[in-house]
Amino acid sequence: MSDSSVDYDKLLDKINLWAQEIGFSQVGISDIDLSEAESHLQNWLAKGFHADMDFMHKHGSMRTHPAELHENTIRIISLRFDYSNKTIIPYEDVLTQPDKGAISRYAMGRDYHKLIRKKLKVLAEKIKLEVKGFNYRVFTDSAPVMEKAIAEKAGLGWIGKHSNLLNSKAGSYFFLGEIYTNIPLPISNKASFHCGSCTKCIDVCPTKAIVAPFQVDARKCISYLTIEHKGAIPQEFHQAMGNRIYGCDDCQMVCPWNKFTQDAKVSDFLPRNQFDEPDLEELMSWDKEKFLKNTEGSPIRRIGFESWQRNLQIAIKNKP
Ligand code: SF4
Ligand code: SF4
Structure with missing residues (x-):
């Protein structure tokens, strides 16, 4: 949909301003050609690196063809939302304290899904007031969307060798959100690659899950094993x-x-609940009711009490 009465460059300036007011840190625009990401995804799936995340197979080509997911999409507004804070006890310090549990930084506070979604809608509604015929759908880690590939095309950063998005002014501790839309906003320049010859992430991985640059084998990744994986975690990864x-x-x-x-x-x-440095024995003493109460509104609740206890038991077993 192109409306000749709209100056799309000026509209983008306004979108940038509104996004900042709402709490986003960066905005970029991509087209909908995800063919490069599609071949990477096919290759990753063919190797079985998705483990039992069968949802990666579902939805056919919708994941890499945005207009199939939301009709008439021609542009994607990609947005960055930082989640870290300097006051949080450094993760590396917690790793050296076997009495404490280490939790991924993004999961210590409120579940981001609803919050970011709400903010994306506020922004989209502002655009709608400016452009007649503006049609949209918002996403944040919620549907078959190639978030990182889209953000890379939109100039928000490059996909690092650990397969997360990296920004030269903001690192990688941020969430991404997308607005699929039918208006011809000016496309941003793709971010350039700045990993160079560094291999720090590959070398440090405790389970050697980064089997090659940009290739994370989920079957070995602790993130996958502690969050997505159901049932027992294979013994070989416990230590x-x-x-x-x-x-x-x-x-x-x-x-x-x-x-x-x-x-x-x-x-x-x-x-919340001192999740930046929680005491393992204290967490282990929670019954299901207490787990549900203490993880209300937290992403941790999504894994359920059984997986939570499973993870805790392994960490306690690893105490010297
Ligand atoms: S290769 Fe180095 S710069 Fe690139 S993501 Fe890994 S640690 Fe970061
Ligand atoms: S286990 Fe997964 S999240 Fe942890 S360092 Fe390796 S690739 Fe990264």
Whole structure:
């Protein structure tokens, strides 16, 4: 949909301004050609690196053909939302304390899905007031969307060798959100690649899950094993898990670009229940009722009490 009465360059300036006011840190625009990402995805799936995340297979070509997911999409507005905070006890310090549990930084506070979704809608509704015929759908880690590939095309960063998105001014501790739309906004320049010859993330990975640059084998990844995987975690990974009880930030922790991490503009992601340095025995003493109460509104609740206990048991077994 192109409306000749609309100056799309000026509209983009306004979108940038509104996005900042709402709490986003960066905006970029991509087209909908994801053919490069599609071949990477096919290759990754063919190798079985998705483990039992069967949802990666579902939805056919919708994941890499945005207009199939939301009709008439010609552009995607990609947005960055920082979640870290300098006041949080450093993850690397927690890794050296076997009595404590290490939780991925993004999961210590409020569940981001609803919050970011709401903010994306606020932004989209502002655009709708400006452009007649503006049609949209918002996403944040919620549907078959190639978030990182889209963000890379939209200039928000490059996909690092650990397969996370990296930004030269903000590191990698941020969420992404997308607005699929039918208006011809000016397309941003793709970000350039700045990993160079560095291999720190590959070298540090406790389970050697980064089997080659940009190739994470989920079957070995602690993030996958502690969050997505149901049932027992294979014995071969127990020792390497150490005290990591929900996710794993090691490959991000060592990345030199994370010295540029930006603080969140909101307090929602600050640790709850001392989740930046929780005592393992205390967590283990929670019954199901207490687990549900203490993880209300937290992403941790999504894995359920059984997986939570499974992870804790391994961390406690790893105590010297
Ligand atoms: S999240 Fe942890 S286990 Fe997974 S690739 Fe990164 S360092 Fe390895
Ligand atoms: S640790 Fe090095 S190789 Fe890995 S993502 Fe960061 S810059 Fe790239």
